[in-house]
Amino acid sequence: MKKLFSIFTFGLTALSALAGITWEQIEPGVWRTNAGTPEEYNLLSVAGCAPLSEGFSRLPETTLPAFADSIKWEIVDGKTYIRIPLDRDEQLYGFGLNFQTVHQRGKILNLHVDHYGGKDTGRTHAPVPFYVSSNGYGVFINSARYLTVYAGSGARKDSPDAPEAKDRNLDKTWTANPYSDAVSILVPAEGAEIYVIGGPTAMDAIRRYNLLCGGGTLPPRWGLGFTQRTQKLYDAETVIAEADDFEKNGFPLDFIGLEPGWQSRAYPCTLEWDSTRYPDPVSFISEMDKRNVRINLWTNPYISPDSKIYDEIYPHTGSHTVWCGIVPDFATASARKIWKDKLQKEHLDIGVSGFKIDEIDGYDRYLWPDVATFPSGVAAEQMRQTYGLWVQRTTNDLFHAMNKRTFGLVRGSNGGGSSFPYVIYNDYYSHKDFITALINSGFSGVLWTPEVRNSTTPEEWLRRFQSVVFSPMAMINAWASGTKPWSFPEVSDRIREYAMLRMQMMPYWYSEFARYHFDGIPPFRAMNLEPGFTASAINELKEASLNDNPYLEAVTKEIKDQYMAGEYLLVAPMFVGETSRKVILPAGDWYDFYTGEYAGNGETIEVTPGLDRIPVYVKDGAIIPMTSPRLHAPKAGEKFDLEIRHYGKSDGSYRLYDDDGETFGYENGDYSWRDIKVTRAKNGKLQGSISKAVKGKPDNIGKVSWKFMTQN
Ligand code: GAL
Numbered sequence: 001m002k003k004l005f006s007i008f009t010f011g012l013t014a015l016s017a018l019a020g021i022t023w024e025q026i027e028p029g030v031w032r033t034n035a036g037t038p039e040e041y042n043l044l045s046v047a048g049c050a051p052l053s054e055g056f057s058r059l060p061e062t063t064l065p066a067f068a069d070s071i072k073w074e075i076v077d078g079k080t081y082i083r084i085p086l087d088r089d090e091q092l093y094g095f096g097l098n099f100q101t102v103h104q105r106g107k108i109l110n111l112h113v114d115h116y117g118g119k120d121t122g123r124t125h126a127p128v129p130f131y132v133s134s135n136g137y138g139v140f141i142n143s144a145r146y147l148t149v150y151a152g153s154g155a156r157k158d159s160p161d162a163p164e165a166k167d168r169n170l171d172k173t174w175t176a177n178p179y180s181d182a183v184s185i186l187v188p189a190e191g192a193e194i195y196v197i198g199g200p201t202a203m204d205a206i207r208r209y210n211l212l213c214g215g216g217t218l219p220p221r222w223g224l225g226f227t228q229r230t231q232k233l234y235d236a237e238t239v240i241a242e243a244d245d246f247e248k249n250g251f252p253l254d255f256i257g258l259e260p261g262w263q264s265r266a267y268p269c270t271l272e273w274d275s276t277r278y279p280d281p282v283s284f285i286s287e288m289d290k291r292n293v294r295i296n297l298w299t300n301p302y303i304s305p306d307s308k309i310y311d312e313i314y315p316h317t318g319s320h321t322v323w324c325g326i327v328p329d330f331a332t333a334s335a336r337k338i339w340k341d342k343l344q345k346e347h348l349d350i351g352v353s354g355f356k357i358d359e360i361d362g363y364d365r366y367l368w369p370d371v372a373t374f375p376s377g378v379a380a381e382q383m384r385q386t387y388g389l390w391v392q393r394t395t396n397d398l399f400h401a402m403n404k405r406t407f408g409l410v411r412g413s414n415g416g417g418s419s420f421p422y423v424i425y426n427d428y429y430s431h432k433d434f435i436t437a438l439i440n441s442g443f444s445g446v447l448w449t450p451e452v453r454n455s456t457t458p459e460e461w462l463r464r465f466q467s468v469v470f471s472p473m474a475m476i477n478a479w480a481s482g483t484k485p486w487s488f489p490e491v492s493d494r495i496r497e498y499a500m501l502r503m504q505m506m507p508y509w510y511s512e513f514a515r516y517h518f519d520g521i522p523p524f525r526a527m528n529l530e531p532g533f534t535a536s537a538i539n540e541l542k543e544a545s546l547n548d549n550p551y552l553e554a555v556t557k558e559i560k561d562q563y564m565a566g567e568y569l570l571v572a573p574m575f576v577g578e579t580s581r582k583v584i585l586p587a588g589d590w591y592d593f594y595t596g597e598y599a600g601n602g603e604t605i606e607v608t609p610g611l612d613r614i615p616v617y618v619k620d621g622a623i624i625p626m627t628s629p630r631l632h633a634p635k636a637g638e639k640f641d642l643e644i645r646h647y648g649k650s651d652g653s654y655r656l657y658d659d660d661g662e663t664f665g666y667e668n669g670d671y672s673w674r675d676i677k678v679t680r681a682k683n684g685k686l687q688g689s690i691s692k693a694v695k696g697k698p699d700n701i702g703k704v705s706w707k708f709m710t711q712n
Helices: 002-019 043-047 053-058 066-070 202-212 236-249 281-290 310-316 333-346 380-401 431-441 458-469 489-504 506-519 551-557
Strands: 024-027 030-036 072-076 079-085 092-094 108-113 130-133 137-142 147-151 182-187 191-197 226-229 255-258 294-299 317-322 325-328 354-357 408-410 422-424 474-477 524-526 563-565 569-571 581-584 589-592 598-601 604-607 616-619 623-626 640-646 652-658 672-680 686-690 701-708
Touching (some): 053 506, 108 380, 130 202, 226 294, 226 489, 310 317, 310 333, 431 524, 458 474, 458 489, 506 652
Parallel strands (some): 255 294, 294 354, 354 408, 640 701
Antiparallel strands (some): 024 030, 137 191, 581 604
16 A cells, blocks of 8 residues: 555656646745645744735845756655755855854754754754755745755765765775755655745845745834843842842843742743742732833743643643643644633733743753644644744734733744744853854844853853843843842943943844844844855865865854844954954955944954954944933833944945834834935035934934044
8 A cells, every 4th residue: 555655646746847846926036836745734834924025025026046947856755855956166054043053055954943952963942944045045945844954965876966986095085975966855744835035145035034924023122122030039029129239230121031930830830920929920010110121931831730720721732741741732722822811811911021931942851752642633743843933923912912012032933933022042051152043043034142141250251241232132041140240340340331332222223123024134144144245164175176075174164253233233252261353354344333443344354352342343334323321221202312323434324213112003104214324525524314203103213413433
């Protein structure tokens, strides 16, 4: 019987190959085809986001990339084998949240949601099956299965571009990893949707992918301020005192995260307040509110036998437990409703601003096994791949229904998650690899924070703090350490200065996130996406022959410790023990962020910034809108002053985004873009202008002053 079946499916494959691939253009520059019979339960169906169609109008026109019709697939043994051709000199990026390399060509990855285990094997918090190529296109496989990816590894005997056999005895160019002409993907199901996403640049393909997933998330303004996660067993009084200490010491604070001890039992979780530590959550939250500090709650979704919802949700949970808690089957509307009602009643109704949803990623020995079953019939494997999407989607829906934006943390995500207001984090705590993860997050429609926990020296504390300030979430996670920003007195003035810089830069960060939402441009991203950045790992290899397979070797030379933050900033973090570092500047004039002095053009510079500075460079003509130092983000309707900085010698322009900063009014057009321009007057002096707020739209801008950072 089995044999007959496979003959039958082979027949079908042959038919589809004869007829050619039918590509359906579903958005400008986004084409989809079905390989085999795709499963209905997939990443995009779980994420449930509608494409942000309007955003595609600002992208250049593009045509179906030529290679698309050469994609091949076959169904073998109930699985789908997909083969996507590669050119010899193509570089590949993406495949989710990798921590150790930016270039992915040559890798073999098992895309599997998991807590990161210290090696880029594909098991990671967001193993997004989307990649982009230096040839300017992207490919997305919309499947909720564990995919095996051979990203340019494995050579076929019938390839027109097959590697040449060599004699290992005498030929020094013999390689154990011969060249491969394809990305091969194994989908353990009888089909999958394949998306080919056009450019013309890799950045354009990323933008289209994010827009396909609903556009990037737009956090509330307060989400871009500073956040502290307090020690696990803090009680209400201690948390209030901590907020007061921030104020007294002059450190900004927009939200505090409570770690497991706010719950009566964890883990598994009751989702209920602990009555000894938090006897009156309503007045606790209102006290915090008076201090302009919001509350975010840690939880995991595994329900404790002591929770009041245990009996009700029991029939809608999976066969296996996690730490003896039952596992809601979020693929059923009933489990979602019980969970949502609980969060609504216990948390949202009393003013909780968001969640940190932990432990939905792995490890295998913690989570449900692959033999677990769920009432919805969704396989354990699919549940594992999509649980992070489910918790983001359901909580996002709750806040959306209240017309309140949220910004929280989650430890697992996947393809389709770009529009969810969540930042990924983990326990791995390698400062260097955290920066590489930040770079890679931009290829995959996810956000990442290189959180600060504790440090062994003031130097490490300051270095980590400096880089978290240039990331999507500026956070100290003191759940175990109890650290505060001022924990290392030797550097606490510097820490305060950087925490304030984060607040001062809020108009810039907010506009860059608006671009993420409306245009799909990731706010934090790799140098490789920056025009004029020509450093290529392959070029650095002196004797690289593309007839062999130099890709795995090339990653040893790649740039994975500097990145772009928004339209104009290049950030080059310093790590413990370093007094100097190399920074590769793309073509064009670049200037020092702090002084406005010329730094270089298309060259590698060696910098010795001192402990008090994280090197940051700014493009010629850049405009960075800043505001005055402040302890909390402006509230809806609150005016704030602008100090608009200009760098370099060229004219500049910037589009400043403004809305109420808290609601979803922007989805109905309640926002404005203000045009900022700097031009040179006849007398040679630079002068700036900003367009008026659109009539009837939010206008939070108070006084405007100008600072021309570069002396002529
Ligand atoms: C870990 C999480 C930490 C912290 C801790 C609390 O799983 O990664 O950030 O929340 O749990 O128990």
